[in-house]
Amino acid sequence: MKAKKEIKKGKAVKAVRTDKKERILKELKSIVGEKNATTDQHILYAYSYDMSFVTPKLPDYVVIVHTVEEVQRILKFANKEKIPVVPYTSGTNIGGLCIPERGGMILDFKKMNKIIKLDPEALYAVIEPGVSHGQLAEALYKYNLRFGWPVGPPSASVASCAICHGIGHMNARYGLNSQEITSMEVVLPTGELVRVGSCAINPDAWHSCLPMPQMDGLFKGWLGSTGIVTKLGIAVHHIPPILKIFTVSCDHVDDMYSYMLNLSNYEICDDLTAVSWWLSQVPIPYPYKPKPDDAPEWFSYATTFSFTEKEKEARTEIWEKVVDEEKKKGTSIQVTHYPEEALKARTQLPSQIVGSTKNYCKMAGGGISWPGTFTPANRWAPIYKEWKKIMIGHNLSPSVRMSMYRGVHYGMLRAMTPFNKQSAKETENARQAIVECLKVDLDNGGMPYKPPVDFAMEINKRAHPGYLMLMKRLKKFLDPNDIMNPGKLGI
Amino acid sequence: MEHWNNGLIKKTEMENRSNGNLGMGRLTHRSIIPSFRGLKLEEVIMKWNIPSLKELEDVLWRCTACGTCKEAYEYGPPSVSSPICPAGEEFSFEGFLSSRGKIAFARGILSGDLKWNDALIDAIYKCNVCGGCQSQCELDHKPFIPEIIEAMRRKIVADGVGPMPKQKVIAQSLSSYDNPYQGPRRVRLDWTRPFKKQGKPIKNILEEPASILYYVGCTGGYNVPVRVVPQATASIFHKLGLDFGILGESEICCGSTAMRLGDVEAFKRVAESNLELFRKLHDEKGLKTIVTSCAGCYRAFMKDYPMAEEYGRMMEGIRVIHTSQFLYDLYMTGQLKFAESLPWKVTYHDPCHAGRHLTKFIIDKEGTQLWAGAYVKLEDKDCLYDIPRQLLKAIPGIDLREMRRIKANSYCCGGGGGVMTGYNDWAARNAGIRIQEGMETGADHMVSICPFCHYNLNQGAQGTGSKMKLFDLTELIDKVLPEKAS
Ligand SMILES: Cc1cc2nc3c(=O)[nH]c(=O)nc-3n(C[C@H](O)[C@H](O)[C@H](O)COP(=O)(O)OP(=O)(O)OC[C@H]3O[C@@H](n4cnc5c(N)ncnc54)[C@H](O)[C@@H]3O)c2cc1C
Ligand code: SF4
Ligand code: SF4
Numbered sequence: 001m002k003a004k005k006e007i008k009k010g011k012a013v014k015a016v017r018t019d020k021k022e023r024i025l026k027e028l029k030s031i032v033g034e035k036n037a038t039t040d041q042h043i044l045y046a047y048s049y050d051m052s053f054v055t056p057k058l059p060d061y062v063v064i065v066h067t068v069e070e071v072q073r074i075l076k077f078a079n080k081e082k083i084p085v086v087p088y089t090s091g092t093n094i095g096g097l098c099i100p101e102r103g104g105m106i107l108d109f110k111k112m113n114k115i116i117k118l119d120p121e122a123l124y125a126v127i128e129p130g131v132s133h134g135q136l137a138e139a140l141y142k143y144n145l146r147f148g149w150p151v152g153p154p155s156a157s158v159a160s161c162a163i164c165h166g167i168g169h170m171n172a173r174y175g176l177n178s179q180e181i182t183s184m185e186v187v188l189p190t191g192e193l194v195r196v197g198s199c200a201i202n203p204d205a206w207h208s209c210l211p212m213p214q215m216d217g218l219f220k221g222w223l224g225s226t227g228i229v230t231k232l233g234i235a236v237h238h239i240p241p242i243l244k245i246f247t248v249s250c251d252h253v254d255d256m257y258s259y260m261l262n263l264s265n266y267e268i269c270d271d272l273t274a275v276s277w278w279l280s281q282v283p284i285p286y287p288y289k290p291k292p293d294d295a296p297e298w299f300s301y302a303t304t305f306s307f308t309e310k311e312k313e314a315r316t317e318i319w320e321k322v323v324d325e326e327k328k329k330g331t332s333i334q335v336t337h338y339p340e341e342a343l344k345a346r347t348q349l350p351s352q353i354v355g356s357t358k359n360y361c362k363m364a365g366g367g368i369s370w371p372g373t374f375t376p377a378n379r380w381a382p383i384y385k386e387w388k389k390i391m392i393g394h395n396l397s398p399s400v401r402m403s404m405y406r407g408v409h410y411g412m413l414r415a416m417t418p419f420n421k422q423s424a425k426e427t428e429n430a431r432q433a434i435v436e437c438l439k440v441d442l443d444n445g446g447m448p449y450k451p452p453v454d455f456a457m458e459i460n461k462r463a464h465p466g467y468l469m470l471m472k473r474l475k476k477f478l479d480p481n482d483i484m485n486p487g488k489l490g491i
Numbered sequence: 492m493e494h495w496n497n498g499l500i501k502k503t504e505m506e507n508r509s510n511g512n513l514g515m516g517r518l519t520h521r522s523i524i525p526s527f528r529g530l531k532l533e534e535v536i537m538k539w540n541i542p543s544l545k546e547l548e549d550v551l552w553r554c555t556a557c558g559t560c561k562e563a564y565e566y567g568p569p570s571v572s573s574p575i576c577p578a579g580e581e582f583s584f585e586g587f588l589s590s591r592g593k594i595a596f597a598r599g600i601l602s603g604d605l606k607w608n609d610a611l612i613d614a615i616y617k618c619n620v621c622g623g624c625q626s627q628c629e630l631d632h633k634p635f636i637p638e639i640i641e642a643m644r645r646k647i648v649a650d651g652v653g654p655m656p657k658q659k660v661i662a663q664s665l666s667s668y669d670n671p672y673q674g675p676r677r678v679r680l681d682w683t684r685p686f687k688k689q690g691k692p693i694k695n696i697l698e699e700p701a702s703i704l705y706y707v708g709c710t711g712g713y714n715v716p717v718r719v720v721p722q723a724t725a726s727i728f729h730k731l732g733l734d735f736g737i738l739g740e741s742e743i744c745c746g747s748t749a750m751r752l753g754d755v756e757a758f759k760r761v762a763e764s765n766l767e768l769f770r771k772l773h774d775e776k777g778l779k780t781i782v783t784s785c786a787g788c789y790r791a792f793m794k795d796y797p798m799a800e801e802y803g804r805m806m807e808g809i810r811v812i813h814t815s816q817f818l819y820d821l822y823m824t825g826q827l828k829f830a831e832s833l834p835w836k837v838t839y840h841d842p843c844h845a846g847r848h849l850t851k852f853i854i855d856k857e858g859t860q861l862w863a864g865a866y867v868k869l870e871d872k873d874c875l876y877d878i879p880r881q882l883l884k885a886i887p888g889i890d891l892r893e894m895r896r897i898k899a900n901s902y903c904c905g906g907g908g909g910v911m912t913g914y915n916d917w918a919a920r921n922a923g924i925r926i927q928e929g930m931e932t933g934a935d936h937m938v939s940i941c942p943f944c945h946y947n948l949n950q951g952a953q954g955t956g957s958k959m960k961l962f963d964l965t966e967l968i969d970k971v972l973p974e975k976a977s
Contacts, residue, residue, distance in 0.1 A: 038584060042611045045604060046586035046595035051555040064583045090558045091585070111583060134564040134572025141569035153557045154564035154572060348566040356559040358629035363862060365631070366552045422552035 016060050016103070024081065028063050028105075031073045036064040047088065047098070047106045051357070051421070052369045053431040054096025054452050059086065061105040065112060068185070068193065068230045075228065075483075076191030078105060082481045085189070087224040089129055089157035093164065094370060095452040097223050101487030107228070109157070115139050116231060117206065124182050126199075126206045126233050129159040133350040145236045148174040151346065153355035159232045164450050165221050167403070167412055169303070169349055173270040174237065175406045178220045182208050183233035186219050189226070189479035199233060206233030218478065223450070225485040226478045240305035242312045243347065246319045247338040249296035253381045255331035256298040256402070261377060263302060263322045264404040268315045272404040273346070273412075274300040276384075279399035282341055282353075284418050286364035287395040301338055303347060357418075360399075366421030369430060371437040371455075375413040375446030377404060386440045387415055394433035413446060456490030532767040538800040541755055542635075544597060544642040550864075551597050551639050553632040560589040560624035563900035573896050575623035577905045577921045582617060589624035590636045597639050600646070607652045615643050616655050617917075619910050620751055621843040621903035631866045634852030640908075644753025654752045655913045661748055665757045669743035671912070672713035676740040682711065682718035683725070683737075691729055696736030700776040703728075703735035704769075708785030709744050710942040716949060717942040723965035724784045724814055730972050731826065735782070738768075747791035747844075752909045762796055766805040773809050784814040784965060786845035786941035787907075793849060793873070813845055815879045815940045815964055822885060830973040832888035838934035839880055839891060840925065840948065840961070841901035842941035849873040850899070871899065879940050879964050886971055892932035902928065904939075906947030915950075922951020926959050937961045 028037035049056035084104025113130030120143040134154035148168030166177035183197030183206040197209040306312035326333040345353035391398040403412040419430035448455040563575040579588030586592040599605030625636035647653035661671040711721040749757035772778035792811045821827040851870040876898040896902040905921025948961040
């Protein structure tokens with residue numbers, strides 16, 4: 001069956017009248033220049049969909065901005081005209097977050113892509129929103145530095161990932177990408193320019209969001225619905241020269257949890273991740289295919305970077321002790337070999353192998369979504385068992401990842417779910433499975449990250465009334481006309 | 492038989508043209524060139540497997556819109572990341588940018604969400620079909636990315652709504668003159684004048700047998716600043732004492748430009764004539780090797796012509812080779828020896844058509860390795876990446892400096908895909924970007940193996956006021972090759 005053809009206009013709005021559209025376009029062009037604003041249908045179409053199950057929707061305008069002043073003028077104008085504004089850098093968020101729920105304007109930041117400052121001594125960088133992971137990686141390498149890279153496409157934006165609580169592949173060492181944010185410059189929906197963190201007090205100081213009230217929180221995790229980040233300070237780190245990856249496998253998810261819990265107590269890993277057999281395949285099997293009986297169900301890679309051989313040996317000693325302990329407990333943990341390409345995919349960062357969706361979607365074709373959550377580690381095993389039933393019930397591979405974050409024993413629990421986007425039926429099948437999984441997770445204390453609207457609704461259903469009231473009040477305060485990425489948070 | 496004018500074009504057609512009837516009464520598919528100076532062609536009806544956009548529909552749904560194609564990224568370490576799409580650099584909006592954008596257009600056209608209008612057609616032609624985006628993608632539609640772009644153009648032409656006005660001139664010129672430059676036939680030989688003057692005429696293979704056909708290509712023949720390319724090539728061949736011939740005024744376009752623009756009928760017309768001619772030349776004039784110094788012609792012979800089911804039969808016993816490979820083989824066997832030194836600092840520009848366009852993609856057609864239609868891996872041994880570099884390095888005194896973006900990640904000069912004709916300002920601006928990149932290496936000059944890049948990059952250098960000049964590899968070789976090869 002072919003995919004549904006119709007591209008919706010944002011649900012709650014009628015089509016903008018032609019004369020109004022022309023007037024608005026003229027105004028937009030007067031701000032950003034003739035070449036940088038359009039209502040051309042084919043361009044709107046190119047911004048109307050992403051890889052997720054989220055129904056495509058057309059914006060009315062697309063605008064490319066180059067300067068902070070342009071952003072301010074655009075937002076003042078949009079606020080006056082009550083035109084929805086959807087910030088966009090590369091659209092790879094896997095959650096339909098840049099699909100305009102209510103039409104309006106896509107504001108594309110790809111040309112605001114300067115690395116404004118790189119301080120290799122103080123270990124931070126200041127970047128514009130359009131700076132890509134690939135671009136930053138190259139700049140940092142010159143000083144043998146790195147960021148807490150996610151495994152998304154190298155062309156995707158560092159800032160967008162960070163402000164949406166992006167998950168790096170060095171979470172166990174550095175925390176989430178949003179925990180690496182050191183300062184921000186933001187244009188409010190009403191057009192005013194604000195700064196939060198140290199740069200608010202001294203324009204050249206971008207080193208920390210603390211000890212002031214953490215107003216950066218007003219713009220982190222809000223999916224571009226409270227303001228536009230125009231500059232972001234982020235922490236960067238030295239690259240330790242010695243990489244050692246410890247790999248184990250086991251037959252039961254409970255055994256894997258036990259091993260990860262034990263190992264994470266020692267805080268020796270940059271990344272501590274486990275993947276189900278289905279996710280360890282390159283690519284994920286589509287539709288579901290049973291695991292061979294003799295293959296372990298879980299694999300884990302614990303990535304460690306050390307500055308000296310002795311440091312590496314000390315880490316190795318701890319890891320060996322943990323493996324011994326787990327074996328003595330009678331778990332099925334075995335030291336194992338992890339396939340070369342799969343390892344490269346997770347350690348050559350930013351990762352072209354994963355970012356290109358090769359290992360996720362190559363077999364299914366076109367579509368990918370996830371129940372992607374931050375979940376208490378002690379709920380991973382029971383949730384996985386439920387998810388497995390749901391996924392297999394939908395003929396989908398339970399390609400699940402568990403990653404332990406820094407600090408509290410919690411972390412990523414997610415089922416990367418590719419599907420055939422050409423088929424509306426298969427897309428809907430994946431959506432249903434994912435939402436079902438998500439409900440199980442929410443009921444176990446998990447939280448979806450970068451949530452599509454379907455997820456936001458489920459979160460809000462369960463939310464404390466005070467949480468929702470505060471969120472709405474803050475949103476109203478910052479964005480009185482609800483122009484910024486409206487509808488995304490389900491409020 | 493009707494009247495023939497120098498064995499090439501029907502007189503009636505000729506008369507039409509002299510009446511200013513350009514492009515009217517377009518030649519039908521088989522009406523052209525039934526005989527070349529007494530060589531009677533077979534008039535084989537050929538079957539072409541050129542996919543339509545509709546036939547590519549399943550393939551283009553493999554794209555995830557991940558955007559990996561937007562940047563050329565190499566992990567390294569140290570990693571390198573650079574813009575790869577000339578259209579994206581110039582026009583910024585998604586849609587223009589890389590294969591992600593082109594596939595969006597294709598989906599919209601097929602679903603009916605996008606209807607032909609000037610802006611859409613314009614956007615589809617604002618692409619160099621350079622394949623830079625293709626090099627980044629990893630999914631099953633990767634092998635088909637340029638095909639998807641060209642299939643949209645084929646549909647545009649078939650639906651009678653394109654190509655772009657300036658590009659239509661190419662189609663008309665092809666039909667009237669058999670070259671895209673609106674150049675009368677006799678002009679095609681102007682580049683040979685110095686040889687005549689020097690008493691070293693170049694053999695016409697239609698008149699005298701020769702085992703090597705030097706297929707000059709229209710750009711080398713008609714584009715005045717680029718005539719240095721065939722001149723250097725022929726000079727080298729003379730110096731080496733090779734038994735080679737040209738088609739002279741009877742050479743017709745390879746059809747590459749028409750194909751890139753989506754004018755598949757114009758392409759087929761010339762391609763079939765060429766294939767039949769090559770067969771005849773093989774059978775009757777001893778042709779064994781076709782050498783071309785044009786990356787566009789080479790790409791057409793290697794990638795486009797094989798889409799004819801008769802290709803194997805027509806080309807049996809004939810090898811097509813690019814000048815750089817041809818000279819490299821001679822170098823390796825000791826027949827090409829450099830006498831002089833050329834103390835130049837140069838950088839090398841990989842033309843798309845002689846580089847990544849020649850990548851072979853292994854597809855699991857039957858589903859025996861992965862699944863039916865899966866892209867398995869690529870082979871780049873046919874891509875002329877290392878050969879020109881090795882030849883360059885073999886020239887005494889040459890100091891080769893590499894640019895950031897090379898080989899599969901080379902940044903297109905901006906001339907290909909009909910852009911030089913359709914959007915010459917943009918083509919030159921983009922060439923300026925590439926020249927700038929070349930200058931950053933500290934090189935004085937840039938070398939390449941494509942007459943198209945030659946012209947466009949020199950335009951770019953002029954536009955940016957750079958002193959850097961683009962030379963064809965043959966020009967350098969000719970400079971250091973002694974008059975009489977040992
Ligand atoms: C294969 C694959 C793997 C991935 N792996 C990871 C991973 O490991 N970890 C991870 O966290 N993510 C991952 N992602 C998701 C995604 O790639 C990252 O979140 C990415 O960095 C998003 O960048 P983008 O440029 O595509 O952002 P977009 O999708 O364009 O934007 C993301 C959000 O930020 C908002 N936004 C954009 N610019 C601004 C601005 N200037 N101000 C305010 N809001 C703004 C948008 O409105 C949207 O809500 C993956 C994606 C893919 C396809
Ligand atoms: S063409 Fe390939 S690299 Fe580009 S968006 Fe599509 S899947 Fe990704
Ligand atoms: S073929 Fe070249 S110009 Fe066209 S979209 Fe791809 S990278 Fe851009």
